[in-house]
Amino acid sequence: xxxxxxxxxxxxxxxxxxxxxxxxxxxxxxxxxxxxxxxxxxxxxxxxxxxxxxxxxxxxxxxxxxxxxxxxxxxxxxxxxxxxxxxxxxxxxxxxxxxxxxxxxxxxxxxxxxxxxxxxxxxxxxxxxxxxxxxxxxxxxxxxxxxxxxxxxxxxxxxxxxxxxxxxxxxxxxxxxxxxxxxxxxxxxxxxxxxxxxxxxxxxxxxxxxxxxxxxxxxxxxxxxxxxxxxxxxxxxxxxxxxxxxxxxxxxxxxxxxxxxxxxxxxxxxxxxxxxxxxxxxxxxxxxxxxxxxxxxxxxxxxxxxxxxxxxxxxxxxxxxxxxxxxxxxxxxxxxxxxxxxxxxxxxxxxxxxxxxxxxxxxx
Numbered sequence: 001x002x003x004x005x006x007x008x009x010x011x012x013x014x015x016x017x018x019x020x021x022x023x024x025x026x027x028x029x030x031x032x033x034x035x036x037x038x039x040x041x042x043x044x045x046x047x048x049x050x051x052x053x054x055x056x057x058x059x060x061x062x063x064x065x066x067x068x069x070x071x072x073x074x075x076x077x078x079x080x081x082x083x084x085x086x087x088x089x090x091x092x093x094x095x096x097x098x099x100x101x102x103x104x105x106x107x108x109x110x111x112x113x114x115x116x117x118x119x120x121x122x123x124x125x126x127x128x129x130x131x132x133x134x135x136x137x138x139x140x141x142x143x144x145x146x147x148x149x150x151x152x153x154x155x156x157x158x159x160x161x162x163x164x165x166x167x168x169x170x171x172x173x174x175x176x177x178x179x180x181x182x183x184x185x186x187x188x189x190x191x192x193x194x195x196x197x198x199x200x201x202x203x204x205x206x207x208x209x210x211x212x213x214x215x216x217x218x219x220x221x222x223x224x225x226x227x228x229x230x231x232x233x234x235x236x237x238x239x240x241x242x243x244x245x246x247x248x249x250x251x252x253x254x255x256x257x258x259x260x261x262x263x264x265x266x267x268x269x270x271x272x273x274x275x276x277x278x279x280x281x282x283x284x285x286x287x288x289x290x291x292x293x294x295x296x297x298x299x300x301x302x303x304x305x306x307x308x309x310x311x312x313x314x315x316x317x318x319x320x321x322x323x324x325x326x327x328x329x330x331x332x333x334x335x336x337x338x339x340x341x342x343x344x345x346x347x348x349x350x351x352x353x354x355x356x357x358x359x360x361x362x363x364x
Contacts, residue, residue, distance in 0.1 A: 008271050008274065009267075009271060010267075010270075010271055010274075011267060012267055012270050012271075012318055012319070012322070013263055013266060013267050013322065013323055013326065014267075015319075016319065016323040019315075019318075019319030019320070019323075020319070020320070020323070022319075023208060023212065023316075023319070023320065026212055026215055026216075027208075027211050027212060027215055029215060029219060030211065030212070030214060030215020030216070030218050030219060031215070033046075033215070033218040033219045034046040034047070034218045037218070046218055047214070047217060047218055047224050048083075048217070048221045048222060048223045048224060049172075049223075049224050049225075050083055050085070050101075050223045050224060050225035050226075050301075051083070051085055051099045051100065051101055051225070052085075052171055052225045052226045053171060053172050053224065053225070054101060054102070055102060055162065056099055056100050056101045056102050056126070056162070057099070057100050057101075057102060057122070057123050057126030057127065057130075057160065057161075057162055058097065058098070058099050058159075058160070058161045058162065059097075059098045059099075059100070059126065059127055059130045059157055059159070059160050060095060060096070060097050060098075060157070060158050060159035060160075061095065061096050061098060061130070061134060061155050061156070061157050061158070062092075062094055062095050062147065062155060062156050062157075062158050063094050063095070063096070063137070063154065063155045064094075064138075064147050064153065064154055064155065065094075065154075066093065066094050066095075066096065067137055069086045069088070069096075069298070070296065070297070071137075072084075072086055072096060072098070072133075072134070073086060073297055075133040075134060075136045075137070076098070076100070076130070076133045078133060078136070079129055079130075079132050079133035080129070081100050081101075081129060081130070081133065082101065083100075083101065083223050084098060084099065084100050085098070085099040085100075085225075086098055086099075086298075087099075095158070098130055100126055100129070100130065102122045102123075102126065102162075122162075123160060123161070123162045124160075126160075127157065127160045130157070131157060134154075134155050134157075137154045137155060138152075138153065138154025138155065139152060139153055139154060140153060140154070140155055140156055140157065141153035141155070141156040171226065175226070175229040178229075178233065179210070179229070179232065179233065179236070182233060182236055183203055183206060183207070183236065186199075186202065186203060186206065186236070186240050187199045187200075187202075187203045190202050190203075190240075190244065190247070197325055197328035197329055198243075198247050198325045200324065200325070200328055201243070201320075201321040201322065201323075201324035201325030201328065202239075202240055202243040202244070202247070202321050202325075204320065204321070204324050205239060205243060205316040205317065205320040205321035205324070206236050206239050206240060206316075208312075208316050208320050209235055209236070209239050209309060209312050209313050209316050210232055210235070210236070212308070212312045212316075213232060213235065213305055213308050213309050213312065216304075216308050217305070222300075222301055222304055222305075223300075223301045224301065225301055227299070227301055227302035227305075228301050228302060228305045230302065231301075231302050231305035231306045231309060232305060232309065234306065234309070235305070235306070235309030235310070235312075235313055238284070238309070238310060238313050239309075239313035239314075239316060239317060242277055242280075242281070242313065242314060242317035243317050243321040243322075245273050245276065245277070246266075246269055246270055246273050246277075246317060246318075246321070246322060247325070249269040249272055249273050250265060250266055250269040253265045253268060253269055253272075262326060262329055262330075263326060266322050266325075266326055270318055270322060277314060277317065277318075281310060281313075281314040284310050285307075285310050285311065288303060288306045288307045288310055289307065291303035291306065291307075292304060292307050
């Protein structure tokens with residue numbers, strides 16, 4: 001196997017206090033940003049939630065000649081609409097579904113979803129704003145006129161609806177539930193396959209990664225939508241995969257080396273798998289970097305979440321998961337992983353089946 005590093009002896013665990021201090025600093029910055037934004041009068045929300053979570057207005061527009069998504073997005077930005085979502089239809093290529101945040105109600109009425117009149121007014125305000133933006137491509141076919149009956153029209157708004165806060169709240173709860181179920185499944189698998197102390201280390205490292213990503217999204221006010229949730233779930237799997245590789249090497253080294261401390265064996269295991277970690281994470285990072293630079297506005301939040309998550313996931317595998325696992329082992333006064341101390345009946349480790357062979361001189 002190709003190795004970038006040969007015979008390296010970095011004391012990763014000896015620097016664990018520096019790593020933990022760095023993580024605490026980032027999470028505290030995110031916490032301060034979240035609390036400060038949420039409770040500052042007239043300030044922004046803790047997180048910049050997208051239409052999927054906050055609710056908004058959905059406008060379906062039919063074009064004579066459909067502009068590109070980027071052109072539509074630029075027109076919407078010019079009309080003062082932030083973070084629009086534009087979707088194409090496979091069976092109706094001349095139509096575009098445009099989702100925008102709820103436009104502030106100029107009448108000052110309550111924006112409570114229970115107030116149907118206020119919500120309807122906001123939807124109409126959103127429709128007017130979208131119409132103003134699309135008129136940069138030409139006039140709309142007004143009233144009962146269609147694109148077929150009005151040759152001068154460039155588009156016609158054929159549908160307007162709202163995505164209320166109730167739907168947004170439901171999506172948010174489902175996203176949190178999916179993440180928690182994923183973490184529970186990971187915890188049970190690693191506890192069964194390795195040891196529950198290592199499972200705790202891996203899951204805490206995953207929580208660390210999620211909190212760090214959310215800290216960046218709060219500080220920089222990047223939009224959080226459903227694609228960000230998909231990115232976070234991807235980060236969870238990526239981070240756990242790296243941790244399992246190191247834990248597996250620790251278990252192999254424990255079976256073959258029964259004299260060194262767990263501290264040294266874990267350090268050696270991290271160094272032995274470092275080439276694999278750098279190569280795997282580096283290639284993924286290059287792909288994600290391409291998404292950040294060339295993915296455009298649609299993939300911006302998704303690619304930024306992946307970029308931060310891949311870097312932090314690789315970092316937490318070394319700096320968070322392993323030190324926590326060792327801390328638990330030392331706390332329990334246990335210096336060996338359970339399968340190595342007491343393998344189940346009938347179960348044999350590959351390394352334990354080897355027998356030492358005494359070489360005898362050959363007389364010729």
